[in-house]
Amino acid sequence: MSLNKPHLKVHNVQDVQKENVQNMAILETLQILSELLWFFIKLIYYWAECLYLKICPLPPVSVEGEIVLITGTGHGIGRELAKIYSSKGATVVGWDINKQTNEETIKEINESGGRPKAYSFQCDITDRESVLATAKEVRARVGDVTILINNAGIMPCHPLDQHTPNEIETIIKVNLLAHFWLIEAFLPSMKRNNHGHIVSMSSMAGMIGFPNLVPYCASKYAVRGYMEALHEELRLGNPNNKIELTSICPYMVDTGLCKRPKIKFERLMALLSPKDVAEQILKAQTTRQKEITLPGYLASLTLFGRMLPNNASLDLKDTFEAFVESDL
Numbered sequence: 001m002s003l004n005k006p007h008l009k010v011h012n013v014q015d016v017q018k019e020n021v022q023n024m025a026i027l028e029t030l031q032i033l034s035e036l037l038w039f040f041i042k043l044i045y046y047w048a049e050c051l052y053l054k055i056c057p058l059p060p061v062s063v064e065g066e067i068v069l070i071t072g073t074g075h076g077i078g079r080e081l082a083k084i085y086s087s088k089g090a091t092v093v094g095w096d097i098n099k100q101t102n103e104e105t106i107k108e109i110n111e112s113g114g115r116p117k118a119y120s121f122q123c124d125i126t127d128r129e130s131v132l133a134t135a136k137e138v139r140a141r142v143g144d145v146t147i148l149i150n151n152a153g154i155m156p157c158h159p160l161d162q163h164t165p166n167e168i169e170t171i172i173k174v175n176l177l178a179h180f181w182l183i184e185a186f187l188p189s190m191k192r193n194n195h196g197h198i199v200s201m202s203s204m205a206g207m208i209g210f211p212n213l214v215p216y217c218a219s220k221y222a223v224r225g226y227m228e229a230l231h232e233e234l235r236l237g238n239p240n241n242k243i244e245l246t247s248i249c250p251y252m253v254d255t256g257l258c259k260r261p262k263i264k265f266e267r268l269m270a271l272l273s274p275k276d277v278a279e280q281i282l283k284a285q286t287t288r289q290k291e292i293t294l295p296g297y298l299a300s301l302t303l304f305g306r307m308l309p310n311n312a313s314l315d316l317k318d319t320f321e322a323f324v325e326s327d328l
């Protein structure tokens with residue numbers, strides 16, 4: 001009899017442990033269920049809120065008095081952004097690798113009168129040291145940048161096996177890595193003041209893969225990826241975070257960047273005007289959108305395409321054929 005006792009004790013301990021594990025599992029299941037229930041209650045509220053905001057949108061915030069740094073202000077969308085932000089009362093700081101065209105943009109703004117003085121800086125944004133040094137100069141001469149628009153980009157366009165290694169590296173450096181150096185330079189003061197907005201140019205080529213644009217698509221998909229991750233880092237890092245992020249995904253814009261566009265329905269899918277795009281970017285930034293496509297309906301069309309069987313999705317792409325032919 002006495003020999004059985006220790007065995008019984010061990011058996012009891014095992015039973016208790018098993019019971020504890022079962023209790024923990026029940027508690028965890030109850031916790032998941034209650035959190036899911038709470039999530040669905042909030043979901044109804046968020047949907048109602050979305051619907052309400054569609055009917056009565058929030059007024060855009062003013063950019064008057066903000067210091068907006070835009071890269072690539074020497075041409076295209078960047079030039080239009082500089083003009084429109086300045087016309088709304090923001091102090092524009094334009095950066096471009098091309099000193100002459102950049103100075104032309106800033107001169108045009110400064111000569112149009114009644115606007116805050118605009119500033120031009122020559123900077124190759126792929127050079128981290130140069131970005132950090134130019135940022136220091138901006139802080140000393142102009143002040144803390146409160147809106148950063150990562151706009152400058154390049155788009156060599158040909159089949160992957162005809163891209164040189166150097167070209168692939170440069171695409172990634174201009175379209176992606178440079179954003180990190182600019183964020184390194186300007187996010188700290190935004191965090192200190194808990195005020196700021198970062199806008200980054202992705203593209204429809206950051207949502208859909210296109211031929212002749214393999215490295216470009218990689219860079220633009222990556223922009224959306226780091227913007228979403230940074231958004232999470234800021235949101236979870238400070239429950240009171242007031243720094244906003246916006247990614248912009250335009251279809252082809254008439255700036256000359258797309259050298260040989262090939263569009264099946266030219267009237268339905270005409271190239272966008274850089275001025276309209278700049279206006280939509282301002283609107284997205286001042287109404288605190290997280291990500292937009294231009295035109296807006298392309299977001300739903302892309303989502304719809306992703307839900308279809310692969311072959312149907314490819315058919316849809318072929319139906320609305322719009323891409324760029326090789327520039328070689």
Ligand SMILES: NC(=O)c1ccc[n+]([C@@H]2O[C@H](COP(=O)([O-])OP(=O)(O)OC[C@H]3O[C@@H](n4cnc5c(N)ncnc54)[C@H](O)[C@@H]3O)[C@@H](O)[C@H]2O)c1
Pocket residue numbers: 071072073074075076077078095096097098101123124125126150151152153154155174201202203204249250251252253254255256257258
């Ligand atoms: N044009 C389009 O069809 C289109 C479509 C979707 C997205 N985008 C994106 O919009 C942005 C602007 O495009 P865009 O059409 O106005 O281009 P653009 O070629 O008209 O202007 C780009 C500007 O960036 C500058 N730049 C290039 N490399 C630089 C560097 N290393 N350092 C500093 N400045 C540099 C150029 O000098 C130029 O002034 C890009 O990021 C582009 O990828 C353009």
